[in-house]
Amino acid sequence: xxxxxxxxxxxxxxxxxxxxxxxxxxxxxxxxxxxxxxxxxxxxxxxxxxxxxxxxxxxxxxxxxxxxxxxxxxxxxxxxxxxxxxxxxxxxxxxxxxxxxxxxxxxxxxxxxxxxxxxxxxxxxxxxxxxxxxxxxxxxxxxxxxxxxxxxxxxxxxxxxxxxxxxxxxxxxxxxxxxxxxxxxxxxxxxxxxxxxxxxxxxxxxxxxxxxxxxxxxxxxxxxxxxxxxxxxxxxxxxxxxxxxxxxxxxxxxxxxxxxxxxxxxxxxxxxxxxxxxxxxxxxxxxxxxxxxxxxxxxxxxxxxxxxxxxxxxxxxxxxxxxxxxxxxxxxxxxxxxxxxxxxxxxxxxxxxxxxxxxxxxxxxxxxxxxxxxxxxxxxxxxxxxxxxxxxxxxxxxxxxxxxxxxxxxxxxxxxxxxxxxxxxxxxxxxxxxxxxxxxxxxxxxxxxxxxxxxxxxxxxxxxxxxxxxxxxxxxxxxxxxxxxxxxxxxxxxx
Numbered sequence: 001x002x003x004x005x006x007x008x009x010x011x012x013x014x015x016x017x018x019x020x021x022x023x024x025x026x027x028x029x030x031x032x033x034x035x036x037x038x039x040x041x042x043x044x045x046x047x048x049x050x051x052x053x054x055x056x057x058x059x060x061x062x063x064x065x066x067x068x069x070x071x072x073x074x075x076x077x078x079x080x081x082x083x084x085x086x087x088x089x090x091x092x093x094x095x096x097x098x099x100x101x102x103x104x105x106x107x108x109x110x111x112x113x114x115x116x117x118x119x120x121x122x123x124x125x126x127x128x129x130x131x132x133x134x135x136x137x138x139x140x141x142x143x144x145x146x147x148x149x150x151x152x153x154x155x156x157x158x159x160x161x162x163x164x165x166x167x168x169x170x171x172x173x174x175x176x177x178x179x180x181x182x183x184x185x186x187x188x189x190x191x192x193x194x195x196x197x198x199x200x201x202x203x204x205x206x207x208x209x210x211x212x213x214x215x216x217x218x219x220x221x222x223x224x225x226x227x228x229x230x231x232x233x234x235x236x237x238x239x240x241x242x243x244x245x246x247x248x249x250x251x252x253x254x255x256x257x258x259x260x261x262x263x264x265x266x267x268x269x270x271x272x273x274x275x276x277x278x279x280x281x282x283x284x285x286x287x288x289x290x291x292x293x294x295x296x297x298x299x300x301x302x303x304x305x306x307x308x309x310x311x312x313x314x315x316x317x318x319x320x321x322x323x324x325x326x327x328x329x330x331x332x333x334x335x336x337x338x339x340x341x342x343x344x345x346x347x348x349x350x351x352x353x354x355x356x357x358x359x360x361x362x363x364x365x366x367x368x369x370x371x372x373x374x375x376x377x378x379x380x381x382x383x384x385x386x387x388x389x390x391x392x393x394x395x396x397x398x399x400x401x402x403x404x405x406x407x408x409x410x411x412x413x414x415x416x417x418x419x420x421x422x423x424x425x426x427x428x429x430x431x432x433x434x435x436x437x438x439x440x441x442x443x444x445x446x447x448x449x450x451x452x453x454x455x456x457x458x459x460x461x462x463x464x465x466x467x468x469x470x471x472x473x474x475x476x477x478x479x480x481x482x483x484x485x486x487x488x489x490x491x492x493x494x495x
Contacts, residue, residue, distance in 0.1 A: 084162040084169045085281050086208045088176035090251065092216030092244025094225050096266065100214060100273045101172050107274050111283065114167045116158045120174035121151040141184070145192055148180050170281075175247075176211070177203045182246035201341040210256040210280050212273060215395055216244035220262035245392075252397070253313035253390045255336070255343075256280060261395040263423070272422075294422070297448060298432075299439040300400065300415040308435045312391040313338065317401070320374060321381035321454055324348075330451055330466075333365075333373055336388070344370040380464060381454040382407050394431040396421060403453075411453050416442070 089097045105115045125147060126132070135143060155173060162169040178200070181189045193200050217225040218240035225237055251257050258276045260269055306312075315338050322331040330349040335342055344365040365373070377383075385407060389400040396419055403414040417436065421428055432438065442448040451466050452459065459465050 082166070082168050083281065084159075084165070084171065085210070085277075086159065086162075086171045086173065087210045087212060087277060088173045088179075088208050088251075089212055089214060090175050090179055090247050091214035091260075092218060092247055093240045094217040095214035095244070096217075096260075096269060096273075097174060097214055099266075100212075100260075100270055101174060103270050104170070104172055104274060104277060108170045112167065114162075114165050114169045116162060116169065116171045118155055118158050118171065118173040121147055121154060122175070125150070141188055141192070144180050144184050144188075145196070148177055148192075148198075151175075151177055151180075170277075173208065176208055176251075178250040179247055181250045182243060199341055201338050204251060204254055205343055208254075210258065210277065211251045211254045212276060213248045213251065213257070213259045214269070214273065215248075215259065215261045216240050217262065219244050219395070221266075224266070248392050249311050252311070252392050253315065253338070255345075257390075257397055258420070259392070259395055259397050263427070294420065295443070296419050296421060296428075296441065297443045297445075298417040299442050299448065300417050301437045301439050303402070303415060304435050304437075309389070310391050310393050312389050315388045315390070317384075317386040317388045319384040319386075319450065319454070321378045321451070322373065322376040323378045331376075333370060335370065342367070346370075346373060380456055381451075382411075382456055384411070384450060384454050391433075393433050396431045398433065400436075408453065408456065414453070416448060 089100055091097060101117055105117060108115050125143075130143070132140065132143070155171075155176075158171050162171050184192070192198070218237045222237060225240065248259065260273050260276065262269065264272065315336050318335040320333045322333065324331045330347075332347050334345040334347065336345070337343070344367060346363045346365055346369075383406075385404040387402040387404060389402065391398055391400070399418045401416045401418070403411040403416075405412070417433075417438065421431070423431060446452055446465070446467055449466055455462055455464055457464065
């Protein structure tokens with residue numbers, strides 16, 4: 001599965017996502033890598049390209065008895081001048097997916113983008129006279145298996161059209177391949193994955209750029225829940241809530257997973273959906289849509305046993321800081337994996353670009369490019385090792401970073417919780433995981449910046465300690481006392 005996807009993505013097919021933060025507002029922009037990084041990831045030509053293709057062919061596994069499926073990786077765009085951005089709209093019944101798809105289409109077409117809308121495969125099949133309740137257990141299993149195969153082929157058709165388009169292209173998928181797991185038992189799902197040699201990590205994390213879960217009206221807006229306008233929808237409120245939770249749980253672990261809940265009216269919910277996509281794509285929405293969400297970080301002590309967590313996904317994460325082209329530029333590599341399947345990201349942070357407080361460029365890498373860039377490791381930093389636990393609770397998506405050895409003694413036993421939220425006060429407090437012992441909020445605190453935590457030198461003597469411009473009065477006092485220290489006007493957060 002991974003090999004088929006890798007063959008579809010050349011070393012030059014890099015998905016770039018840039019984050020720009022200004023106060024509590026977050027904005028994403030696209031930019032290029034530093035010259036050194038770009039050189040390391042240049043397209044191989046002539047004989048090298050042929051050797052790479054031949055090498056991939058020779059190492060490809062033998063085809064399974066069932067026809068193989070090509071799971072195109074996100075970011076497979078050969079032109080740096082255009083974007084092909086693949087999103088999934090998911091969620092329980094009556095969450096606003098149909099309306100959201102239409103709103104996104106109108107918004108991006110008005111910006112000059114080409115928009116493709118991938119139809120929901122289940123609706124296509126069920127509208128042909130199939131009644132899931134009438135199927136035997138064996139028929140239901142085969143139906144789900146064929147549904148995934150059909151979905152992949154339909155999506156790949158649109159993905160190829162996007163890649164050949166001369167314009168920026170947004171591809172909106174009405175549900176994605178992982179949604180099928182919400183309608184089948186865990187044992188049968190794992191059997192299906194193994195039988196088809198499908199890799200769930202690749203299917204979830206690398207196929208789409210962003211997942212947007214629109215929470216069902218059955219969860220928080222019950223007065224508006226209805227099945228009348230959907231020919232294939234018959235779920236009651238309780239079942240709708242259950243399916244909503246299962247469809248969200250299916251995507252836990254995707255690096256860019258956003259939950260659009262019912263905390264506002266429906267119009268505002270649609271605006272938050274558009275805003276979230278614009279942020280990730282890198283479109284400056286100005287005052288057209290209100291920016292609502294900001295990143296929050298908390299210090300956690302004394303982790304409870306795993307049994308107290310809701311369903312979660314654990315990942316191994318490794319960060320390497322790289323030598324950078326200037327004192328105010330940070331560059332790092334991230335290796336993130338589960339069950340020996342890895343994804344690789346190059347991140348570069350620069351301050352004060354076009355009047356913004358911070359710009360962050362994220363580029364998806366191949367394994368070969370990752371290994372090449374490791375030669376640029378900065379010996380002034382320890383390698384950071386973490387276990388990252390992703391989970392969903394109270395319609396809020398959380399990442400728990402558990403620092404592991406080897407590393408600096410300051411990281412021993414360190415646990416940090418991160419989330420994005422537009423909530424404040426009691427509303428925010430009520431959605432936080434009650435089973436965790438949260439010591440305090442450390443958003444913007446330089447003592448919990450991953451850049452600073454990885455420094456080998458002592459903080460009291462090093463000139464590399466990174467101060468943040470968002471840390472209030474404490475920052476101002478520290479800057480007065482330590483003018484000799486190098487100033488970085490942005491905070492370092494983990495990815």
